[in-house]
Amino acid sequence: MISKKVTSVQDALQGIENGMTILFGGFGLCGIPENSIAELVIKETKDLTCISNNAGVDDFGLGLLLQKRQIKKMISSYVGENAEFERQMLSGELEVELTPQGTLAEKCRAAQAGIPAFFTPAGYGTEVAQGKEVREFNGKMHIMEEAFKADFSIVKAWKGDEAGNLIFKGTARNFNACMAGAAPITIAEVEELVPAGMLDPNQIHIPGIMVQRIFQGAKFEKRIEQRTVRSKNS
Amino acid sequence: MLDKIGIAKRIAKEVQDGYFVNLGIGIPTLVANYVRADISVEFQSENGVLGMGPFPFEGEEDADIINAGKQTITTLPGASFFDSAFSFGMIRSKKVDLTILGAMEVSENGDIANWKIPGKMVKGMGGAMDLVASAENIIVAMMHVNKAGESKILKKCTLPLTGVGCVKKIVTELAVLQVTPNGFQLLERAPGVSVEHIINATEADLIIASEIPEMVI
Numbered sequence: 001m002i003s004k005k006v007t008s009v010q011d012a013l014q015g016i017e018n019g020m021t022i023l024f025g026g027f028g029l030c031g032i033p034e035n036s037i038a039e040l041v042i043k044e045t046k047d048l049t050c051i052s053n054n055a056g057v058d059d060f061g062l063g064l065l066l067q068k069r070q071i072k073k074m075i076s077s078y079v080g081e082n083a084e085f086e087r088q089m090l091s092g093e094l095e096v097e098l099t100p101q102g103t104l105a106e107k108c109r110a111a112q113a114g115i116p117a118f119f120t121p122a123g124y125g126t127e128v129a130q131g132k133e134v135r136e137f138n139g140k141m142h143i144m145e146e147a148f149k150a151d152f153s154i155v156k157a158w159k160g161d162e163a164g165n166l167i168f169k170g171t172a173r174n175f176n177a178c179m180a181g182a183a184p185i186t187i188a189e190v191e192e193l194v195p196a197g198m199l200d201p202n203q204i205h206i207p208g209i210m211v212q213r214i215f216q217g218a219k220f221e222k223r224i225e226q227r228t229v230r231s232k233n234s
Numbered sequence: 235m236l237d238k239i240g241i242a243k244r245i246a247k248e249v250q251d252g253y254f255v256n257l258g259i260g261i262p263t264l265v266a267n268y269v270r271a272d273i274s275v276e277f278q279s280e281n282g283v284l285g286m287g288p289f290p291f292e293g294e295e296d297a298d299i300i301n302a303g304k305q306t307i308t309t310l311p312g313a314s315f316f317d318s319a320f321s322f323g324m325i326r327s328k329k330v331d332l333t334i335l336g337a338m339e340v341s342e343n344g345d346i347a348n349w350k351i352p353g354k355m356v357k358g359m360g361g362a363m364d365l366v367a368s369a370e371n372i373i374v375a376m377m378h379v380n381k382a383g384e385s386k387i388l389k390k391c392t393l394p395l396t397g398v399g400c401v402k403k404i405v406t407e408l409a410v411l412q413v414t415p416n417g418f419q420l421l422e423r424a425p426g427v428s429v430e431h432i433i434n435a436t437e438a439d440l441i442i443a444s445e446i447p448e449m450v451i
Binding site for chain 1: 279280281282283288289290291292293294295296297298299300301302303304305306307315316317318319321322325326345350356357358359360361362363364367368394395396397398399
């Protein structure tokens with residue numbers, strides 16, 4: 001067994017430098033690598049290009065890096081729910097590349113799978129298609145999209161083992177499973193890190209070969225963005 | 235004239251037995267509440283769940299189980315979770331039968347705009363561009379006119395597009411419209427709303443048969 005275990009978030013994030021491009025797993029605040037984000041705030045790493053479906057909220061998730069002006073460019077599909085983001089974008093401090101969600105996911109998957117580019121119908125005839133190659137397949141127009149080229153990928157999983165194998169829970173799988181292995185170095189933070197052999201190989205979502213560093217997060221707040229419930233009386 | 239719940243109820247009648255359905259944020263989310271109880275339907279949310287159930291009971295919400303609107307949800311028997319790439323794979327490969335979403339504008343050739351107002355609002359397209367580019371059957375739930383009283387049903391969209399030539403049907407507080415190769419056809423009018431009222435509230439031309447039935451909600 002090749003061990004991927006590192007003992008601290010500081011060790012896990014070694015080599016991340018100013019100006020790098022980083023993939024961040026998560027959808028909204030669900031399944032975000034919150035320990036790594038908190039450490040990046042402490043490290044004061046700047047001029048980052050962050051690829052993430054969303055940009056967090058004002059005081060949590062990637063919103064924490066935005067607050068400290070550590071992000072130069074965001075590549076996302078949806079960036080509502082964040083006033084500071086909107087302010088920086090409208091004032092021109094922050095560069096933003098909006099990408100359709102399925103295209104964003106497939107650009108990660110392509111990088112993970114060693115495919116340089118692909119064609120999708122999403123965005124044909126819109127601003128998103130500007131400057132991109134267009135081709136017709138089966139009577140329908142498609143645009144060419146390229147795989148992401150990032151320096152690091154940071155994902156969050158429910159359980160992991162020392163070999164780097166990952167298991168996700170619920171909809172926290174989202175972009176985490178697409179981003180694992182989509183950069184030269186993938187860092188996985190997990191809620192529970194167990195010795196190799198403790199996880200059933202049949203149940204692994206992402207094999208350890210996609211992960212270079214794994215650590216157990218010190219604490220997970222797992223904040224809920226829209227708490228919606230029904231009453232037991234109704 | 236219908237309220238938002240009325241629009242949701244009318245759209246719910248379009249949902250058929252055996253359908254997999256993706257619901258957008260806003261009025262479309264309400265549709266799930268009014269689907270007939272005697273048919274089998276599964277709701278897909280593009281963040282990675284099929285077989286979505288109602289909101290959880292108080293105290294049972296789970297931060298790891300949400301829908302695309304980031305709301306806490308539950309799952310029903312037969313549900314499954316998957317990653318984002320897989321989720322859009324099932325959308326692109328047309329496994330999802332019906333997509334219901336909101337819009338700021340729709341044009342008579344079926345173009346839709348719902349993600350950006352230049353200089354005012356830029357929240358992003360989320361999964362809307364992928365959904366409209368691939369879905370076979372797209373129903374738009376929207377208000378017929380904006381807050382300034384201007385028609386959102388147009389000859390040509392003025393806002394940046396989300397997709398071209400994709401909308402099939404529109405349900406508003408006033409009417410049900412079908413997008414045809416010759417433009418919008420008026421299919422039904424809301425209870426108490428006259429055909430003349432609909433014509434006056436619509437910038438685009440309408441194809442109108444002799445008799446327009448009132449919606450059955």
